[in-house]
Amino acid sequence: MVRAPDAITFADVGQTFATRTGPLTALSGVDVAIKRHEFVAVLGPSGCGKSTLLRLTAGLVKPTEGTVSVFDMPVTQPRDDVGIVFQQATLLPWANVEDNVAFPAKHMRGRISKQDREVAQDVIAKVGLAGFEKRLPRELSGGMQQRVGIARALFRNPDILLMDEPFSALDALTRDQMGYELLDLWQSSPKTVLFITHSIPEALLLADRILVMSARPGKIIADYKVPLGRPRDEHTLRATEIQDLATELRDLLIAKETV
Numbered sequence: 001m002v003r004a005p006d007a008i009t010f011a012d013v014g015q016t017f018a019t020r021t022g023p024l025t026a027l028s029g030v031d032v033a034i035k036r037h038e039f040v041a042v043l044g045p046s047g048c049g050k051s052t053l054l055r056l057t058a059g060l061v062k063p064t065e066g067t068v069s070v071f072d073m074p075v076t077q078p079r080d081d082v083g084i085v086f087q088q089a090t091l092l093p094w095a096n097v098e099d100n101v102a103f104p105a106k107h108m109r110g111r112i113s114k115q116d117r118e119v120a121q122d123v124i125a126k127v128g129l130a131g132f133e134k135r136l137p138r139e140l141s142g143g144m145q146q147r148v149g150i151a152r153a154l155f156r157n158p159d160i161l162l163m164d165e166p167f168s169a170l171d172a173l174t175r176d177q178m179g180y181e182l183l184d185l186w187q188s189s190p191k192t193v194l195f196i197t198h199s200i201p202e203a204l205l206l207a208d209r210i211l212v213m214s215a216r217p218g219k220i221i222a223d224y225k226v227p228l229g230r231p232r233d234e235h236t237l238r239a240t241e242i243q244d245l246a247t248e249l250r251d252l253l254i255a256k257e258t259v
C-alpha cells in the first residue's frame, strides 16, 4: 500500500544562530512527523525554539542540521501551501481589510484581480468579518485584526497553517471565542495546524496532539495524544482525564523551566 506522506517532518533538525556573543543553539535533535490534517499544539519554556520550528517549516530559516520536509519535499524556500499567523496581526495600516487579506496576491503578482477579491471576501466571511471589507485596521478591535490575520493566512487555501501564539495578545474572553471559531474553521475546512501556545487549557481544547519542548536547546521531550473527541466546547476541559493531563503537563513544564 502506498503511504500517504506526512504533512510536516523534522528529521534530526538542529538550528544554531550566529550571534554577537557567539553561536547560540536554539534547537537540537528535533525528530517528529505530523500527519496531514492533524492539529498539533507545541508547549515549552520561553526561548526554547518554538517560533524557530515554525519559521523552519515556513522556509523562512534554513536548518543548520537535519531536514525539514513538507509532504516529503525538503523545505528550501517559502511555500504557497503554508499560511502563517503571528501573535500580532501585522496588517498594512493604510490598506483596508480586503486589500490586507489579498496582499499575498499583490506580493506575488503585483496586483489584486477580481477573482482574488472574491476569494478574499469569502475568507473574510469565514472569519466572521463580512461587512468589514472596506474598514482600515485602526477601525477594528484587536480580535478583529487577528481575524484579518487569519483570513490572510487562509487566502491561498494552504494545507498547512502555522500559528505562533495567535491569541495571546487578546483578552481572555475574546481568546476563548477565537479558539472555538478556529475549531469551527478547522472542522469545516481541515488543515494541518502547528499551534504554539503557552496556555495548557488552550492546547488541550484545540489539539489532537501536544508536543512539549525542553529548555534551550529545544528538543521534543513529550508527545501526548489528547484523549478527547470532537466537536469540543466549554464543557470539554472538565473531564477528569483532561484535568489529570493538564496537571501532568504543568508539572513537566515547571520542571523544564528550571532546567
Ligand SMILES: Nc1ncnc2c1ncn2[C@@H]1O[C@H](COP(=O)(O)OP(=O)(O)OP(=O)(O)O)[C@@H](O)[C@H]1O
Residues within 6 Å of the ligand: 017, 018, 019, 024, 025, 026, 044, 045, 046, 047, 048, 049, 050, 051, 052, 053, 216
Ligand atoms: N535570527 C536569530 N538570530 C539569533 N538568535 C535567534 C534568532 N532567532 C531566534 N534566536 C534565538 O533562538 C532562541 C529560540 O528562539 P524562539 O523565538 O524560537 O523561541 P520561543 O520558544 O518561540 O520563545 P518565546 O516562547 O519566548 O516566544 C532564543 O534564544 C532566541 O533569542
